[in-house]
Amino acid sequence: MALNDSNFIKACYGKNDGAIPIWIMRQAGRYLPEYLEVRSKATFKELCQSPELITKVVKQPIDRFNLDAAILFSDILTFLDPLGASVSFPDQGGPKIADPISTPDDIKKLHDFDIKKELSFALNGIKAIKEALPKTPLIGFAGSPFTISCYLIEGQGSKAFDKPKRFMHTYREAATDLFDMLADITGRYLNEQINAGADCVQLFGSWDGILSRDDFYEFTVKPANKIFGQLKDRNVPRIMFVNNLAPYLDLVNEIDCEVVGVDYRMDINQAASVLKNKSVQGNLDPSVLFGTPEHAREKTLQQLQNFDNLDRLIFNLGHGIQPKTPIESVQAVVETVQNFR
Numbered sequence: 080m081a082l083n084d085s086n087f088i089k090a091c092y093g094k095n096d097g098a099i100p101i102w103i104m105r106q107a108g109r110y111l112p113e114y115l116e117v118r119s120k121a122t123f124k125e126l127c128q129s130p131e132l133i134t135k136v137v138k139q140p141i142d143r144f145n146l147d148a149a150i151l152f153s154d155i156l157t158f159l160d161p162l163g164a165s166v167s168f169p170d171q172g173g174p175k176i177a178d179p180i181s182t183p184d185d186i187k188k189l190h191d192f193d194i195k196k197e198l199s200f201a202l203n204g205i206k207a208i209k210e211a212l213p214k215t216p217l218i219g220f221a222g223s224p225f226t227i228s229c230y231l232i233e234g235q236g237s238k239a240f241d242k243p244k245r246f247m248h249t250y251r252e253a254a255t256d257l258f259d260m261l262a263d264i265t266g267r268y269l270n271e272q273i274n275a276g277a278d279c280v281q282l283f284g285s286w287d288g289i290l291s292r293d294d295f296y297e298f299t300v301k302p303a304n305k306i307f308g309q310l311k312d313r314n315v316p317r318i319m320f321v322n323n324l325a326p327y328l329d330l331v332n333e334i335d336c337e338v339v340g341v342d343y344r345m346d347i348n349q350a351a352s353v354l355k356n357k358s359v360q361g362n363l364d365p366s367v368l369f370g371t372p373e374h375a376r377e378k379t380l381q382q383l384q385n386f387d388n389l390d391r392l393i394f395n396l397g398h399g400i401q402p403k404t405p406i407e408s409v410q411a412v413v414e415t416v417q418n419f420r
């Protein structure tokens with residue numbers, strides 16, 4: 080059952096009159112000593128496969144900061160193995176795809192799969208988290224088709240992702256087929272996450288902000304609507320996060336979702352004024368946390384005071400929290416938000 084009375088879910092629908100909800104993008108992870116402790120005894124994949132360990136690391140930031148939402152511990156790339164692209168998570172240098180896609184023929188090796196069976200680790204993780212944290216809204220997630228394709232085609236992280244962009248323009252039809260397939264599987268995967276107990280879902284368009292405007296419409300807006308369309312009747316809020324959102328704000332308005340995650344580059348109040356019937360989530364610059372706790376407090380207050388319609392605000396960082404982030408600054412931000420209203 081969705082936790083409709085929580086400030087987080089109410090804020091997703093623009094109806095929160097209580098304290099401003101806060102959670103932290105990538106809140107379970109390497110800035111927390113208790114996460115590093117768990118991680119020292121298991122590989123990243125082992126961690127993602129164990130409902131007990133998933134629950135443990137999901138609870139860590141909730142127990143420490145009393146955050147308003149939990150997020151599944153998994154990765155946007157964990158569904159690539161059953162899809163037919165082997166992914167590894169080495170300790171240094173980020174995720175790697177063994178055999179990246181470079182021609183339309185390579186797409187043929189990707190295939191549909193039994194989500195309930197092949198991704199049971201994530202779905203069982205959700206069930207275990209809901210048992211341990213029945214009162215905390217739980218966010219399920221997936222990557223946007225373009226962001227997933229970036230890794231599938233480039234084979235690893237990159238700043239410019241030239242290979243996927245060139246692929247899209249060299250093999251237009253194959254690229255459209257790939258996005259269609261990813262959107263279809265992602266919609267079904269998120270549906271299964273909701274069946275398992277997720278109270279909300281977020282789509283991470285972490286790299287979609289490198290697209291030209293017309294490609295953004297074609298390869299972000301259309302696939303996102305295909306995914307969210309599959310979830311329309313589920314009665315759970317749908318969050319779309321786009322990193323580097325500003326140039327496409329009007330196009331994002333056309334995405335069928337309740338909440339837009341805003342990156343740290345733009346003024347979130349300005350974003351909210353354009354996104355008429357949507358709530359917003361964000362957007363403190365994660366590097367602010369490397370200053371003093373007092374600095375983090377001031378920046379947080381500044382953002383809250385500048386925001387017009389607090390009923391539709393979910394406070395968060397404007398991108399993922401970074402390794403080595405000072406915990407005292409995180410604490411200062413969380414307390415400032417929790418005590419603001």
Ligand code: 1CP
Nearest residue numbers: 105106107108123151152153154155173236237283285399
């Ligand atoms: O060594 C470790 O412990 C692994 C580091 C790590 C972690 C903790 C990776 C590898 N993934 C994750 C977990 C993760 N990833 C979560 C759940 C944890 C939480 O949020 O509490 C989530 C939501 C993600 C989502 C994710 N993975 C995104 C979208 C968000 C974003 O940061 O933009 C992306 C782009 C990834 C890819 C990925 N997986 C891992 C890394 C280091 C990366 C980034 C690689 C790159 O920069 O290209």
